[in-house]
Amino acid sequence: MFEKARRALQYTTTGVILLIALITAFVLWDYYTSAPWTRNGQVRVQTVNIAPRVSGPIIGLHVHDNQFVRSGEVLYDIDPFDFQIALATATAVAEQRQADLALKMAQQNRRDRLTDAAASREEKQVYEATAAVARAQYAQALAQLSQAKINLERTHIHSTVSGPVNNLIMRVGDFATAGQPNITVIDQHSYWVDGYFEETKIGSVNIGDPVRIDLMGFHEPLEGHVVSITRGIATSNASSGVQGLPSVDPVYTWVRLAQRIPVRVEIDRIPDTVTIAAGMTATVTIVGSKGHRAHDTLQDVFERLHDTLFGIGAGTHR
Numbered sequence: 651m652f653e654k655a656r657r658a659l660q661y662t663t664t665g666v667i668l669l670i671a672l673i674t675a676f677v678l679w680d681y682y683t684s685a686p687w688t689r690n691g692q693v694r695v696q697t698v699n700i701a702p703r704v705s706g707p708i709i710g711l712h713v714h715d716n717q718f719v720r721s722g723e724v725l726y727d728i729d730p731f732d733f734q735i736a737l738a739t740a741t742a743v744a745e746q747r748q749a750d751l752a753l754k755m756a757q758q759n760r761r762d763r764l765t766d767a768a769a770s771r772e773e774k775q776v777y778e779a780t781a782a783v784a785r786a787q788y789a790q791a792l793a794q795l796s797q798a799k800i801n802l803e804r805t806h807i808h809s810t811v812s813g814p815v816n817n818l819i820m821r822v823g824d825f826a827t828a829g830q831p832n833i834t835v836i837d838q839h840s841y842w843v844d845g846y847f848e849e850t851k852i853g854s855v856n857i858g859d860p861v862r863i864d865l866m867g868f869h870e871p872l873e874g875h876v877v878s879i880t881r882g883i884a885t886s887n888a889s890s891g892v893q894g895l896p897s898v899d900p901v902y903t904w905v906r907l908a909q910r911i912p913v914r915v916e917i918d919r920i921p922d923t924v925t926i927a928a929g930m931t932a933t934v935t936i937v938g939s940k941g942h943r944a945h946d947t948l949q950d951v952f953e954r955l956h957d958t959l960f961g962i963g964a965g966t967h968r
Contacts, residue, residue, distance in 0.1 A: 691932035696840035699831035813838035845934030
């Protein structure tokens with residue numbers, strides 16, 4: 651009797667251990683093959699490459715590398731001397747054109763008041779045209795004056811966004827060329843995360859799903875949600891080879907690597923203890939309403955294990 655009880659206990663213990671091992675193996679298999687998560691994530695951000703609108707030597711630099719600046723804050727100054735001269739010249743030309751217009755208008759008005767006997771119709775038309783030309787020249791001078799004023803203002807280069815200055819290598823004495831970016835500012839409010847999910851897991855990812863983001867080096871996670879799924883990635887089979895023929899990579903019959911599809915995640919909350927930077931590596935996990943990883947409940951595990959072993963039922967596998 652004792653020997654039978656001992657054998658029954660051994661068999662029961664062995665069965666329980668095998669069952670636990672089977673469940674553990676299935677959970678691990680599900681975690682690594684089916685659950686919607688990826689370690690292949692990266693923090694990204696929008697940057698503004700600021701370029702001057704006018705050219706000239708830099709005479710004043712008001713920021714340093716990694717300094718946080720506000721939108722509208724002056725970053726650096728270009729030598730304004732040439733633009734001050736241009737403004738003074740444009741002002742003088744505008745005043746000259748204004749005086750000339752006043753003279754031409756007075757001459758036209760005097761001719762208009764004369765009778766046809768004192769001034770012919772043709773002479774009146776000539777003075778009228780002369781006044782019209784003077785009016786156009788004055789308008790042109792005003793436009794040039796406006797351009798000179800704005801060019802002088804553009805010698806002060808302002809930030810268009812709020813955020814840190816990034817990779818600043820310019821210095822006083824450098825020559826700034828119009829239209830060529832020479833300073834970069836990160837938009838502080840534009841951080842997001844790209845999670846590169848295997849194509850076998852995209853079916854479990856939906857727009858609006860809550861997301862947990864774990865950065866390397868930080869224990870407290872970030873919170874976010876899925877905003878979009880990329881609808882296309884590049885394929886090497888589409889490239890042309892010799893003689894314009896398609897270059898098709900061979901596919902192994904038994905081993906086929908799943909493609910990675912980018913999923914864009916908007917960050918909803920960044921903990922105060924986390925210092926975020928573009929390029930950081932992130933683990934992106936689709937979570938449920940309670941903040942746990944999707945496919946994480948025992949009911950899901952047992953139902954999928956039941957489906958796998960017996961081949962019946964649909965379970966709750968999404």
